[in-house]
Amino acid sequence: MHGQLGLNLITLKGKPGDGSLEERLRIAAKAGFAGVGLWMKDLEWWEREKGKLTKLRQAIDDLGLKVSEVCAVNVCDDTGKVVPRLKEFDRAAAVGAGCMICLYNNRQAPLKTARDQWAEFLDPLAGCDVRAAFEFVGAWDTYNTLDHALDVVLNGPPLGGIVVDTFHFWRGHSDIATLAHLTANQLLLVHLNDAKNVERAKATDKDRTYPGQGVMPLTHMLASIASTGFEGMYDVEIFGDCQEQDRATVATTCFETGTKALTKGACHRR
Numbered sequence: 001m002h003g004q005l006g007l008n009l010i011t012l013k014g015k016p017g018d019g020s021l022e023e024r025l026r027i028a029a030k031a032g033f034a035g036v037g038l039w040m041k042d043l044e045w046w047e048r049e050k051g052k053l054t055k056l057r058q059a060i061d062d063l064g065l066k067v068s069e070v071c072a073v074n075v076c077d078d079t080g081k082v083v084p085r086l087k088e089f090d091r092a093a094a095v096g097a098g099c100m101i102c103l104y105n106n107r108q109a110p111l112k113t114a115r116d117q118w119a120e121f122l123d124p125l126a127g128c129d130v131r132a133a134f135e136f137v138g139a140w141d142t143y144n145t146l147d148h149a150l151d152v153v154l155n156g157p158p159l160g161g162i163v164v165d166t167f168h169f170w171r172g173h174s175d176i177a178t179l180a181h182l183t184a185n186q187l188l189l190v191h192l193n194d195a196k197n198v199e200r201a202k203a204t205d206k207d208r209t210y211p212g213q214g215v216m217p218l219t220h221m222l223a224s225i226a227s228t229g230f231e232g233m234y235d236v237e238i239f240g241d242c243q244e245q246d247r248a249t250v251a252t253t254c255f256e257t258g259t260k261a262l263t264k265g266a267c268h269r270r
Contacts, residue, residue: 003230005258006035006068008191008237009042012247017041019049024247025063031251035068036060037235043070043091053094060095067092068233069133069163069189072101075121080106082120092130098233099133099188101163104152107142114143114152122157133163133188138171139204145174150181164225165191165237167208170216171200179224187230191237192258194218205239210253211261222265234262 007028014020016039028036046056060067070092073085085100092100102121104114122132136149143152146169149162164179164187194214196207212218236254 003190003226003232003234003262004034005032005192005255005262006037006233006235007031007033007251007254008037008069008071008235010037010039010071011236011238011242011254012250013243013245014247015041017045019045021046022059025060025065027247027251029063029065030248031255033065033251033255035066035233035235037069037071037237038067038095038097039071040073040088040091043095047091053091057095067095067097068099068235070095070097070100070130072103072135074103074105075117076104076106080109082117084124085121086124086128089125089128089130089132093128097130099131099161099163101135101189102132103135103137104143107140111151115156118152118156118160122159125159126157128159131188132160134160135163135165136168136172136174138165138168138174140172144168144172146178146182147174150178153186161186161188163187163189163191165193166211166216166218166221167191167193167195167203167205169221170195171203173200176217176220176224179221179228182225182228182230184229184231187225187228187232189232190225190230190234192234192261193236193238194261208238208240210238210242210257211236212257212264218261219264222261223267226266234258 193208
């Protein structure tokens with residue numbers, strides 16, 4: 001199996017910032033995950049209720065986990081102007097996160113503007129230890145495929161990279177062949193999930209399901225990702241029914257299905 005398996009904590013019952021962070025961390029560790037994806041609201045809650053984020057980092061280290069990602073920030077405000085995010089990136093750095101998930105939300109901007117704004121967004125972060133992971137959203141009408149993400153990111157600052165969410169990849173009709181154009185350095189993270197048997201054009205986040213239990217060509221996707229040389233983190237990230245179920249059971253199922261899917265993908269790599 002290439003890469004390590006993590007769990008985005010949005011998958012477990014509860015909401016970011018609701019005070020259940022420590023329990024969800026313990027459950028992820030007990031299930032066998034190597035890493036976790038946190039949310040900015042969890043970090044804000046910790047600062048407000050517990051104090052310095054360095055204490056959170058120590059608690060995560062003590063559980064044998066690492067922080068693969070922090071979710072998520074918008075690149076622009078509602079008027080389409082770039083928003084400085086140094087404070088958020090500092091929080092992510094304090095917990096040792098590998099990357100920050102970033103949404104380019106100026107959706108009607110032409111490509112040149114998107115490239116310029118991505119570079120403008122990253123410029124103040126040049127000295128940061130946390131890389132910015134551009135996430136394309138499959139249901140959007142623009143910047144919704146891996147091709148689009150590459151068009152924005154490739155000529156930008158080296159701090160920037162891409163997160164491939166298998167649901168968004170499938171939902172937006174990204175071409176699996178495009179994965180071959182990614183390098184291991186450009187690919188910062190994979191969000192691992194599958195999709196229920198629903199009409200693709202109408203699928204929403206709530207239609208995600210456990211890896212290997214849906215209709216995506218997931219093995220082909222994962223084999224293509226493995227062929228890039230990527231050996232980073234695959235974070236299982238599922239919305240929907242599992243968010244209302246027993247946390248420990250969901251975490252165990254995510255670990256078992258995620259491990260099986262990665263192993264199968266690695267066996268079919270080219």
